[in-house]
Amino acid sequence: MAEQTSLDATPQTQVAPTARKIRVLVAKPGLDGHDRGAKVIARALRDGGMEVIYTGIRQTPAMIVEAAIQEDVDAILLSILSGAHMAIFPKIMDLLRGQGATDILVMAGGILPDEDIPAIEAMGIKGNFGPGTSTQDIVAYVRANVPPERMAQPLPPLQTLGTPPTDATEQA
Amino acid sequence: MYDDLITRLTAGDRRALARMVSLIENGAPGSQEALARLHALGGHAHIIGVTGSPGAGKSTLVMQLVRELRRRAARVAIIAVDPTSPFTGGAILGDRIRMQDIGGDPNVYIRSMASRGSVGGLSSATRDAVRVLDAAAFDHIIIETVGAGQAEVEIVRAAQSIVVVTVPGMGDDIQALKAGILEIADCFCVNKADRPGADGAVAELRMLLSLDTGRDKAAWKPPIVKTIAATGEGVPALADALANHIAFLRASGQLVERGERQARSEILALLYQALLARVDATIGPDRFAAVVREVAARENDPYSAARAMEQQLGL
Incomplete structure (x- = not known):
């Protein structure tokens, strides 16, 4: 009895109190299958002490937004090389707004032509990390732009309670 | 505090659910009071632990199991634990990659958790996350542990039914004789059963179980299920085995015992x-x-x- 008590009282989980960690979703929207860059950045964010949820390639806007909601991430980093960003990014931002998730920092990286940058920024997408951006700059950017008090903010009410986003509703 | 979140998450609001898990994981002020309320609301879910070595196919198997449980009209939540780097404190949580097919289902909730310094295959907040999901009225809560080896048995403190996943060719029977992970199994799953050696692995497990005199005679005899998670083959049998196990726990009074042990x-x-x-x-x-x-x-x-x-x- 005594033996079991002491075993139970000192579970291996008593290491240190958990601390706030920045959670980032790294996602590859669209149809290009080249995720080396996304993986390099995921790794850099991990090495920067963040928790990185990596979803894999060929994600639809609805899949990305749903993963971001379920995982309650602080930031989303979209990696895209296919050139479809002007078609895909607005859908992602619309779906996030529809879920009341406008407090999530959304960033993009990959091949984003200079002439599209103003329009991308107008959508509320930050960063716009092109080729040659150092991974350390990206880590520093995330750290600087995730509001530390985010968790304390009340959640905005949902328009449609609990309904996951779908790609179909945003086609119009 | 958090009244709004609790009301919303019990009504099925996924964003409130997700935020509650974060607050608890971070040990936010007031989270203990929230947990006290959530604890009172729960107690209905079947909590299933899935453990096994890295690469055994746990995530894919969990995805298939969820699909099967969805066919049986259950609401399912998943907590997938991946390791935190002991050097940087960061983590890459990649279990969702294998779960894309179920990610958009409104009756499925998937949450990735980093182990955050805990050893034993779970994170210290896992049990509390289960508490939130239980209050949110999921029928099944599946906990997928960190890829575990021989003695990572923390899952017994969190789950009611434990599936130990193994694959053919993981080593000789001495590996399996070692203490720990085999002793906690309520159900064995020999995954990747299309590989050579699957029947041998099943026979070895059967032999080991027959040697296990530590198990009470009246106790549950862990079934051994062959699965191919990539195709879903054998997964209905696994779901049946889990349903049988929880029914056994209920009928024998062991569910209460397990609950008390965990409490x-x-x-x-x-x-x-x-x-x-x-x-x-x-x-x-x-x-x-x-x-x-x-x-x-x-x-x-x-x-x-x-x-x-x-x-x-x-x-």
Whole structure:
């Protein structure tokens, strides 16, 4: 009895109190299958002490937004090389707004032509990390732009309670 | 505090659910009061633990199991734990990659958690995350552990039914004879059963179980299910085995026993934490460190040192 008590009282989980960690979703929207860059950045964010949820390639806007909601991430980093960003990014931002998730920092990286940058920024997408951006700059950017008090903010009410986003509703 | 979140998450709001898990994982102010309320709301879900070595196919198997449970009209939540880097504190949580097919289902909720310094295959917040999901009225909560080896058995403190996933060719039977992970199984799953050696692995497990005299005769006999997670083959049999197991636990009274065992270990863990906090506040880290040095230098002994501290703490 005594033996079991002491075993139970000192579970291996008593290491240190958990601390706030920045959670980032790294996602590859669209149809290009080249995720080396996304993986390099995921790794850099991990090495920067963040928790990185990596979803894999060929994600639809609805899949990305749903993963971001379920995982309650602080930031989303979209990696895209296919050139479809002007078609895909607005859908992602619309779906996030529809879920009341406008407090999530959304960033993009990959091949984003200079002439599209103003329009991308107008959508509320930050960063716009092109080729040659150092991974350390990206880590520093995330750290600087995730509001530390985010968790304390009340959640905005949902328009449609609990309904996951779908790609179909945003086609119009 | 958090009344709004609790109301919303019990009504099926996924964003409120997700935020509650974050607050609890971060030990936010007021989270214990919220957990107290959530605890009262729960107790209905079947909590399933899935453990096994890295690469055994746990995530894919969990995805297939969820699809099968969805066909049976259940609402399912998943907590997928991946390891935190001991060097940087960061983590890459990649279990969702294998779960894309179920990610958009409104009756499925997937949450990735980093182990955050815990060993044993779970994170210290896993049980509390289960508490949130239970209050949110999921029928099944599946916990996928960190890829575990031989003694990562923390899952017994969190789950009601434990699936140990193995694959053909994982080593000779001595590997399986070692203590720990095999002893906690309520159901064995030989995954990747299309590979050579699957029947051998099943036979080996069967032999080991027959040698296991530690198990009560009236106790549950863990079934061995062959699966091919990539195609879903064998997964309905796994779902049946889990349904049989929870029915057995209920009928035999062991569900209550398991619940009490877990509650006990949780209370003791919290008392231990509280005691450490008292030591910190009353004796202080400096004095404690000084005593540690004395004992290590043999100027004092651990028994006398502990006794003196007990007196100081008023125990």
